[in-house]
Amino acid sequence: xxxxxxxxxxxxxxxxxxxxxxxxxxxxxxxxxxxINAASKGARVILVDKGYCGTSxxxxxxxxxxxYVNPTPEDREAAMKSREALGGYLADRxxxxxxxxxxxxxxxxxxxxxxxxxxxxxxxxxxxxLQGPEYMRLMRKQVKKAGVKIWDHSPALELLADEYxxxxxxxxxxxxxxxxxxxxxxxxxxTGGCAFLSKALGCNxxxxxxxxxxxxxxxxxxxxxxxxxxxxxxxxxxxxxxxxYTWATFYYEDGSIIEGAGSQKGxxxxxxxxQTQPVYARLDKADDEMQKWMRKAQPNFFLPFDRAGINPxxxxxxxxxxxxxxxxxxxxxxxxxxxxxxxxxxxxxxGDAATREFICGGFTGGGSHNxxxxxxxxxxxxxxxxxxxxxxxxNSSKRNVVGVxxxxxxxxxxxxxxxxxxxxxxxxxxxxxVNPYDINLFRTESKxxxxxxxxDQIWKEIRxxxxxxxxxxxxxxxAAAMTATARWMYSSALERKETRGMHKRLDYQEQDPxxxxxxxxxGLDKIWVKPESSLKHKEVITR
Numbered sequence: 001x002x003x004x005x006x007x008x009x010x011x012x013x014x015x016x017x018x019x020x021x022x023x024x025x026x027x028x029x030x031x032x033x034x035x036i037n038a039a040s041k042g043a044r045v046i047l048v049d050k051g052y053c054g055t056s057x058x059x060x061x062x063x064x065x066x067x068y069v070n071p072t073p074e075d076r077e078a079a080m081k082s083r084e085a086l087g088g089y090l091a092d093r094x095x096x097x098x099x100x101x102x103x104x105x106x107x108x109x110x111x112x113x114x115x116x117x118x119x120x121x122x123x124x125x126x127x128x129x130l131q132g133p134e135y136m137r138l139m140r141k142q143v144k145k146a147g148v149k150i151w152d153h154s155p156a157l158e159l160l161a162d163e164y165x166x167x168x169x170x171x172x173x174x175x176x177x178x179x180x181x182x183x184x185x186x187x188x189x190x191t192g193g194c195a196f197l198s199k200a201l202g203c204n205x206x207x208x209x210x211x212x213x214x215x216x217x218x219x220x221x222x223x224x225x226x227x228x229x230x231x232x233x234x235x236x237x238x239x240x241x242x243x244x245y246t247w248a249t250f251y252y253e254d255g256s257i258i259e260g261a262g263s264q265k266g267x268x269x270x271x272x273x274x275q276t277q278p279v280y281a282r283l284d285k286a287d288d289e290m291q292k293w294m295r296k297a298q299p300n301f302f303l304p305f306d307r308a309g310i311n312p313x314x315x316x317x318x319x320x321x322x323x324x325x326x327x328x329x330x331x332x333x334x335x336x337x338x339x340x341x342x343x344x345x346x347x348x349x350x351g352d353a354a355t356r357e358f359i360c361g362g363f364t365g366g367g368s369h370n371x372x373x374x375x376x377x378x379x380x381x382x383x384x385x386x387x388x389x390x391x392x393x394x395n396s397s398k399r400n401v402v403g404v405x406x407x408x409x410x411x412x413x414x415x416x417x418x419x420x421x422x423x424x425x426x427x428x429x430x431x432x433x434v435n436p437y438d439i440n441l442f443r444t445e446s447k448x449x450x451x452x453x454x455x456d457q458i459w460k461e462i463r464x465x466x467x468x469x470x471x472x473x474x475x476x477x478x479a480a481a482m483t484a485t486a487r488w489m490y491s492s493a494l495e496r497k498e499t500r501g502m503h504k505r506l507d508y509q510e511q512d513p514x515x516x517x518x519x520x521x522x523g524l525d526k527i528w529v530k531p532e533s534s535l536k537h538k539e540v541i542t543r
Contacts, residue, residue: 016173019183019397020044020149021389022382023169025156025210026190027053028060029371030351032139033106033378034188034385039146041386046182047148048171050155050191050205050474054140057192058202058327058352059132059371062241063298067359067372068107068128069100076100083369087330087361088500088511090223090518095358098338102376113138129297130371132202154180155209157477158405159187159217165345166217167401174474185389185396186346188381189214189333193227193326193352194485196434197427197478200231200322201238201300207478208326208485210353214333215484216404219342220522222334222355222532224485225492225503226362228440229328230267230321232281237304240322243366244294244301247286251316253278268504271321271437280316323435328364329502330356331489334520339384340377346388348381350374357518362501406524407462407480409473420470426479429458434486443493444507452490458483463525488521495519495529 022038024031027049035047049056069079080096107127111117115138117125143150153174160168160183168183191210195203211221231240250261250270258279260269273279286294291313295302305312326332333342333349335358340348351374356365359373389396433451434440462480470476496519498512499505518532 016178016180017182018046018180020046021185021396022046022188022385023048023182023184023186024148024188024190024382025169025213026057026192026351026353027051027140027150027152028057028190028192028351029136029139029374030353030378030381031188031190032136032143033375034190034348034350034382035143035148036139036146037379037382038188038386039148041383041390043386043389045146045148045386046151046184047143048151048154048156048169048180048182050153050209052152053143053150054136056202056205057136058200058206059374060136061202061300062132062367063129063300064132064371065129065243065366065368066103066107066127067100067368068103071101071104083363084361086501087357087363089516090357090361090501092358095338099359099372099376102379103372106375106379110135110138113142128368151180155474155477156213157409157473158403159213159347160401161217161344161404162399162401164399166347167396167399169213170403172473183397183399183401185392186348186385188348188350188378188385189353190350190378190381191353193324193329193332194482195325195327196323196431196482196486198323198325198431198435199238200233200240200324200327203324203327206327206352208481209478210349211333211488212406212477212481212484214342214344214347214349214353215522215524216406217344217347219344219347219349220334220520221332221488222518222520223329223357223362223492224326224331224488224521225496225519226357226501227326227329227331227485227489228443228502229324229326229364230271230437230441231324231328232267232270232319233322234304235278235318235320236308238322239301239304240324241298241301244283244298245281247283247290247294248281249284250319251280251282253280255316267321268441270319271441274321275437279319281312281319282314282316283312284314286313321437323440325434325489326485327352328366328370330360330362330365331492332356338380340381341384346385348385350377350381362503364502407467407477409467409470409476420467420472420475422466423470423472423475423479426458426462426467427482430455430479430482430486434489441504443503443505445494446507448490448494452487452494455483455487455490459487459525484524487527491527491529492519492521495531
């Protein structure tokens with residue numbers, strides 16, 4: 001692994017160097033909660049975001065449900081039991097209980113911060129959903145109020161580490177081209193998941209950057225086989241609010257109904273149909289009252305239709321399936337305890353950057369579970385990172401940390417270059433492996449193995465320096481991260497020779513009780529995959 005400081009490889013202006021206790025990488029919900037909670041422990045905190053904290057990421061432009069459940073035994077039991085079978089019984093009741101408790105507290109905290117929850121018919125706040133723009137605007141305000149330094153448009157490009165663990169990161173200010181370096185006692189990775197630049201709403205910054213940062217420092221990943229989430233969207237838009245299609249009927253081009261497209265297995269039916277012909281939808285199951293509620297609950301869902309002059313309740317419109325990968329999947333950085341620590345000392349992970357198997361198993365967390373996980377894991381990671389860093393004290397600034405990037409880049413950063421030629425080609429090549437339904441959704445060894453071999457070859461070319469002269473280091477780094485993410489996904493998918501959760505193998509169509517375990521993966525040049533210790537199947541499903 002190449003260990004070079006980006007300061008030594010990026011040839012730009014002077015840059016900025018600072019020391020802090022906790023560095024939070026990522027400015028979505030998980031990063032915001034992490035920063036606030038770290039600061040509450042008395043730690044100095046810097047938050048860096050690839051975009052603008054408060055507007056970038058999957059949550060900011062959307063409405064989302066929240067796994068907010070009243071603290072009664074009956075309600076909590078029903079909430080935990082409802083998704084266990086779908087997730088292949090890989091969830092953990094202890095984690096689920098902790099997340100439900102923390103989410104309940106955090107939602108009530110949002111109310112205390114004056115989040116504008118709508119009122120029900122009895123005048124009580126309706127607290128199981130959030131509007132992304134209002135939510136993230138409030139979170140940015142609270143992050144600043146906590147005394148956190150926010151660096152917008154400042155993606156991290158590599159971590160700094162020594163034999164004792166991580167100790168900072170380096171990156172670039174994309175508005176000026178300056179490099180930044182932050183030495184820190186602890187780091188929280190909250191960079192979100194990876195949607196492979198599929199044009200899903202809010203996902204253009206979610207390219208698996210945090211996975212690569214963590215793996216380069218020695219962390220493991222888990223559940224990467226559960227990373228093939230596809231969302232229904234209008235063919236002419238990026239909005240992926242699949243829940244509304246519960247009220248849809250799906251049609252062939254000739255107007256006849258596609259049987260089974262609206263069932264639990266409807267996504268597979270739609271995907272199979274899309275391989276040979278267009279698919280159309282109409283939200284014709286929603287009555288007048290439901291239509292009013294839908295427009296109020298998710299106004300951005302209807303913007304593309306209004307602009308196109310389409311009434312989705314009365315007119316058919318073409319749809320597609322957009323890959324959301326680990327954003328709506330469950331794979332991510334493996335956590336070793338409920339403090340959201342990784343195996344690397346000083347490194348923590350939260351939100352979609354971390355595995356959600358603990359509460360979702362092998363099935364998508366959708367919006368509600370993922371939203372609850374973001375605010376819960378973010379809070380725990382921030383608190384733990386602060387405590388770790390404060391124990392180190394002044395010793396952390398004396399460490400001789402160096403960069404651990406596997407893809408050092410040695411060119412000037414150019415803000416006006418969206419893609420360099422090579423990074424653009426790599427991105428397209430990776431998308432050609434992860435987007436097709438017959439590779440990623442309908443999985444077989446005969447399809448996955450050749451695809452993985454092609455991805456391995458792309459990685460070899462990256463490691464040989466193919467990106468070395470790229471003008472836009474951020475896009476080059478994204479291309480490398482997406483390549484690495486796809487390799488971990490398919491290596492894990494080949495290892496799990498069964499169908500469980502959202503991972504469906506056509507050559508192993510049954511769930512195998514002998515494979516009732518989570519799968520860990522990691523490595524860079526050589527990917528390794530191994531089962532985690534087996535879970536107690538009976539205990540999980542009966543207690």
